Amino acid sequence: MKTLQLFQINAFASSLFKGNPAAVCVLDSWLNEQTMQDIAMENNLAETAFVVKREEDYHIRWFTPEVEVDLCGHATLAAAWVLFHRYGHEAEIIHLHSDRSGPLSVKKEDSGELTLDFPVDTLEEVGPVSAISEALGKEPLKVFRGKTDYLLIYENEQEIIEIVPNFFLLDRVDARGVIVTAPGKEVDFVSRFFAPKCGVPEDPVTGSAHTSLTPYWAKVLGKADLKARQLSKRGGSLRCRLRGERVWISGSAVPYLKGEITL
Template identity: 55%
Template sequence: MKLKIYQVDAFANYVFGGNPAAIIPVERWLPDDLMQKIAAENNLSETAYIIKEKDKYLIRWFTPAVEVDLCGHATLAAAHVIFSHEGFEDDVISFYSPRSGVLEVERGSDGLLTLDFPKDTIHQIEVSKKISAGFSIAPIEMWKGGSDYILVYEKEEHILEMEFDLFELAKVDTRGFIITAPGVKVDFVSRWFGPRVGVDEDPVTGSAHTSLTPLWAGKLKKNQLNAVQLSKRLGKLTCELIGDRVKIGGKAITYLVGEIFV
């Protein structure tokens, strides 16, 4: 069987920036174990599979280790593929995820792609020594979202300088850990770690911003925010809280178009 594959750098306007994702259009879902093996072979933080179905696209996301409920950067990358390579002419793509429901991506005149995702429900918890043990600096606050723990720090410098222990982090039963602080030139900065799902550090994590946007909107008393994820590849995002939805904007660029044989 021969399949087309795209590799796209999401939340970037130049190659080798942002977060790379593999996008594979299929006519029907492949066996789960095969989709997982392909994702492991790709060895990117996410591989997304998409199916064109009437007026929408079905989408599923796999890390090298597991299928996940939601992935922002791979959804952005999938929209870029559909707009740029699959002949889609409208300006809004409606995705449907069996795990996350309807997800829309809108194309702006400036090339910005904007995700429309459900807001995560977060609540503040007591700072956990078990979780803090995985990081070189203790947080000033800790929150829990639907999938991730959020560790809040006083300043951007702490996020940049942070050292982490993947062995300790992998002991905690969670998808991932977000560390975040107020930004110097943007509203907030972050990094994301997910050793339990096969992603040591993710370059740019769109889904994490469904948690970070309501957190910082509340702290800063504003609903429109600019953010940077401080990985080595760096990612820039616009975020807006609208009721129970979060709009997350960024650009994307194609790195590779090819074929795989399985």
């Protein structure tokens, strides 16, 4: 019998029951892939992050209840919080590596926020995707395709709030997920993120989506430092900064629980 420590952290949140909950397991060595997928399925959260210490950095992988994904912002933020506050990481920056997304890092700010340093997504404008428009019930102004997601641009915040997706239809779209976004009333831009194909109908706050959102809105608004809000039921706030080919995404994290997994 083997026990593993598990932490559940609310990322991009300033209080409990807000932001995006992620599970974090810091391992001595990798479990087999099926076991990690089974743990993520059992946790039934948008993402479970698994972390293994290497000589100079940490190796990180992310699993939804159904699949392993290339990049996850909120679970990386959660993992960094655990390494800083429960495993005694002393330096102000945690360096991580993903086989799917390359070098990543998280910096502890004096404000208490954590800042992700992620690679920028490359967007290509495409024509309307009828399956997505039908699933969302609203025709966007523009559609872009990134590495893993579609990005749909709408006119205003109210349109984003009013979207009621048909997840059965959206599940047929060949992409990790669909980001919808518009200018915000009190922030620079707002968004929502739908990923039923990954077992996450609507993600509460999606750090990785902001690697697509940030370069788009930085160009449209003519500024590199942006404030963002994800308009899910739980909601979450992010500060996004475009720095060349990297995006800095900052937010707070709040611990919810510590437990043990018995294998």
